[in-house]
Structure formats: C-alpha cells, structure tokens
Amino acid sequence: MEIFRSHVLVCGGTGCTSSGSVKLVDRLNDQLGELGLDKEVKVIKTGCFGLCEAGPVVIVYPEGTFYSHVQTEDVDEIVSEHLLKGRVVRRLVYQDKGDHPSVGKSLSDIEFYKHQTRVALRNCGVIDPENIDEYIAFDGYRALTKALTEMTPQDVIDEVSRSGLRGRGGGGFPTGTKWKFAAASKDDKKYVVCNADEGDPGAFMDRSVLEGDPHAILEAMAICGYAIGADEGYIYVRAEYPIAVKRLNLAIEQAHEYGLLGQNILGTGFNFDLHIRLGAGAFVCGEETALMASIEGHRGEPRPRPPFPAVKGLFGKPTNINNVETYANVAQIILRGADWFRTMGTERSAGTKVFALGGKINNTGLVEVPMGTPLRTVIYDIGGGIPHGRRFKAVQTGGPSGGCIPARLLDVPIEYDSLIEIGSMMGSGGMIVMDEDNCMVDIARFFLDFTVDESCGKCTPCRIGTRRMLEILNRIVEGKGEEGDIEKLERLATTIAKTSLCGLGQTAPNPVLSTLRYFRDEYEAHIRDKRCPAHHCRSLMQYQIIDKCRGCTACARVCPVHAVSGEVRKPHAIDQDKCIKCGACYDACRFDAIIKA
C-alpha cells in the first residue's frame, strides 16, 4: 500500500459537486502529474464537510488547512504554492465571519466546527466513501464483528436500549424498544428497513450521511438484522439523491466482496443481504407504513396502526424500520458502549443530533451538536448569525410538521421533549432561520401549501381540511382576511391533528398553530389593518420613493412595467396602479430612497 505525504480532500457532497468540485479533482490530478507530485500527494473525494456555504471545500492534510470557495483557477496556485513549496495560499483559507483574518486554520480551530460533536457525521469529509478500506481503517465493521462474535442478539438490544438512542427521523421513539418488539415477534422471515426518504424542505442530513459514510448504514442494518433475527433489508432512498444511490450501490457491492454482507458473514453463520429501493419523491412515503407499501410495489399510502411494523410490516412480516441518522449512531454505540453514548446529550435525549442549517444564516450547512445545546449556540456560534446585520425573528424546526420558535425562546435546549413543549418538534433536523423580513403568516402558508401538495388523499381531514386552511391563509396574505379567520384556523387545525390517519396529517397544522401562538399579532395586522408588518406580502405593501431621491433614474431604468416616472436629478415617483411589486427598483437604488411601506 502506497504512503503519501499529503492528502488533499475535496468535498464530493451534493452541495460542493454542484458548485464544481468534480472539476477540481481532475485539475488537481492533472497539475500534480505535471509537476511529478502524483507519487507524493493523493487526492481523495470525500463526503460532505458540512460547511456547504463555503463550498467547494478543499482540505490539505497533514496540516489540515481548510480552503473554501475553491475554483478551478485556484487549483494551480494550491499545487504550486502549498503542495510543492509548502506555502499556504492565504487568500483561499477559510475565515470565520467577523473574525480577524487568520491563516493556516485547521478544521478544529474553525468556529463552525468547534462547538460540534460529530458522531453520525464522524467519517463525513474524512474518508473516501467509495473505498471500503478507509471505512474499515476508522473502525468500520468492528462493531459488527463485536456483535457477531462477543454478543448475543439480546446483548445488542440491551446495549442500544441502555444508550437511550431515540429515532432521529423526528418521532423520537426509543430505538432499543423498537428492536425489542421486532425481536419478540416470532416468524420465519423478518426485515430491516432504512428510511432514507428525506423529504422535508431544506433538510439534507440523511443525504450527507449516505454520501459521506454509506458503510456505516450497511453495518448498522446488519447489526440490527442480527439483533432482531432478520436476514434481509431494504434501503428506501429518494431517486433525487443520485450521488447517495451510487455510493450505496458501490458500498453494498464492496461489502459483498469482503463477505460483510451475504452468506455466513465473517464465518459466523450469520446471513444478511441488502437491497435498494428508489422512492419517487412523494413526501408521504417517509411515513413508515406508506414507505413499506411503496417497497412492496403498491401506491405509497399509509395504513392505520396497529398492527405496528414490528408485528406486521414489510410483506406482512415483522419489520424494524429506522431512519438513516439513527442507524448512523448504532455502530458507535456497540463499539464504545451505551455509557459513552450517554455522556453526550441530556437525560431524556442522549447523544447528538444533526441539523441542516438554512435560510437567513451566514453558515449554511450541516452541523452536529450534542442534544441539549441551546438553539442560540447553533444559530449564532456555529451558524455565524444572521447576514446583513438583520434581526433574528424565528427559527423553524421540524419542517412541515414542526413549528416556529421565536427569539425569546432561543435559550431552550434542543431536546425532543423541550421542543414539543414549545410547540415545535425535533423533526428530522431541518432548521430554517428567518429574519425580520420574513412574514410569519406567509411562512405558515408556505408549509401548508407543501403539505396540501403532498397529502396522499387517503383520509378526509388531511385531504380536505388542510386545503380549507390553505384557502384561509391565502386570503389573509392577499389582504382579504376576515374577522373569525383565526378561530376558524384553530378549529380546523385541532380537528385535523386529532383525526388524520398518519403523521403527515396529524402534524400538518403545526406550522400554523405555532405561528399563531407566537406571532398572533402578525395575523391580526393582516386581517384587521390589512398590513404586513414584515412588508413581505405583496398585496399588503407598497414601494415608495422618499425625499432622499437624487433623480439618478436607476429605478426608472430597471422597472419592467415603466411604473417609475420623474425627471433627471429630480425626485421620482411610483405609479402604484402600474407597480407589480417586483422589487427591482428597491434593489437598484443606491441612495436608500426607496422604502417598503
């Protein structure tokens, strides 16, 4: 095996790939070959580093220099300066926002990583996900070996139970208990299923794990199979994740070659095999019974529970189904023990949680923090705060099933139970940050629009109830809200939550309920005063030119409907009848003379 003095890690996650990281790999290899460095320096394409905002990301080891926003043109300089002469290319080194420029920063010095504890993401951005040997090097398949050779299935279940691991898909059901139920069901055939149908808008935690560390999922599913007595498993993954699908397929192939999947694994007599099923993007297929129906080839619709999957699941057989991130913790728990796992997080929520940070935040990306970390740490210390000096308004957690958390609750620790208490939920880990320009009524409308679209239509409350709610919200943002609308929304929301068949419908009203709870005044302003306090809703706002106008004509030139008039060097005016509120003039004005009112 060849030893290289330096490794150049290029992020091959979806974010960095779409900003051109594949070209970087090619260019690096070309340049290294040209300078005769190809025997000294190795280029490795890894999974997501998490700091997607800074992509494409390149890390040079052994120094650990973290380069951000690397373009193809920059590659030659990195090769000729850093890799040939050992001089760090300062202008490309990542800098913490607002910090003094500092150079030679390695991963562990960066503010974004300092507050993180990476368990599920431990290998993401560290190993080459397409090389099973690298996974093995960082203790891969040791947990499976340990389970098969030193533990009974009951031991495995006990260890997972004692760890306090709870479902990371959002529900938070204790994983050990789930495994225990599946193990207790007597049948000649059982299944292990991985739910990788990540559908929340803005969430990409599972995608990153699958792309960056696919073997971790394979190993955990095999361990689960051993624990519950299953010999076959399915990974249900979205077809919209082509990189994840490709790496999963490759990983399964490699694991077969090494005898880590298939018959008589590691000579222990344990058999386990895995298949991949691609989801076609229906949100409801993230619901476990709908997901299993889809694997079976039926229409992706939920069915009432009980019977729970542990009793009657896939193809009518006892089935254990967990989310990607849940599985990503399993091997570490087996290897390092439940007590180690419990040292992280809180009493009732052990371990860590991965979040996809998005919206109005400086460091868009993927973060993993111990449970119990206050939201403030995630948003300000790791996320780097709100761009353009705007004021934080709320953070939406839990996607279309979750709720908005206002600024005054930012110090609430992130835990399953504490988030539910304040009207949101953990969800799968999407975290969308909103600033003062976001209208909370419109946010609620956006999420409800999503659930109306994605409702499978099987049960009435979800199919019709959410649509009625959306109609009311549409009316409100258009300035046609009526007295009594809020009460109507509340009544509908409560009914839908109580009577819907599956989680999709039961949680669909949450975005509305939580915004009503914390931002009722915004609803009232829309309905009574026909005013949108955030100046976001088009029907309820105007662009106006104030006396700061110097008559530069910039606004008049960009207006697509010629609504701006005025003479050169004299204040201009907007014809409100013509204005389509596109905001082009607002962006074009250099004198802050155009305001939203």
Next chain:
Amino acid sequence: MKSIAELEEIRKRTLQRINLRREDKESEVRVVVGMATCGIAAGARPVMMAFVDEIGRRHLSQVTVSQTGCIGMCRLEPMADVFLPGEEKVTYVNLDADKARRIVAEHVVNGRPVTEYTIGNAENNKQQA
C-alpha cells in the same frame, strides 16, 4: 470472503495510510522539510521523499511529513525540522537522502537527535534553534 483477522489486517494497513487526516495529533511526530525555491534547488525533494519512504517502510503511522517555506538560511539547505512531542524542535541542515534515513532511524524512532547534522553543529556549535 474475509476473516476477522484479515479485516483487522486491512484496518491496520489502511489506517497507517490515512492516519494523517486525523485531527487529534497530540502524540504526533512532525518532520517539516524546507521546500522553498532555495530548498528545492539544493535537493530538498529527494530528502523529503526519503523521509516519506523511510517512515512508510517502518510503519510509523504517528509521523507526518510536511513542508515549509524559506526560513532565510538558504546556504544551509536542504533543511528539516523534527518535532517530537514535548521536546524542543531539532533543525537539521545540509541534508541528503541518506542523512534523512538516518534521522528517521535514530531521532524519530529512538529519540536520539543526530547531532552531527544539526544546525548547531554546522554553525560551529553556536547554539541556535
């Protein structure tokens, strides 16, 4: 199909290859070779390759080889610094590939600096570092 022993073998072998990506480097030994224009012109590249090769051959997974720029004493190139945990760095000068291999054997492995190649010795025992 792999046995458990084979798996462990793969683990050790690969770890040695990729260990330099670990962030926890407390127990790490570092060899830093001067690779500015002056160093390269004086033959730093074969020196560095000798370090890399010797360290690989001896399976020293806790040792990394990296480069640095010119530190201003171009007449003494090729130069290299060796950092052992908890000890002061030792600067070697006027290196070649054979000297590099000897430094790995005596200093990196056995912890005894090769005094005859150090900068102190080259500068007539004037103590610098």
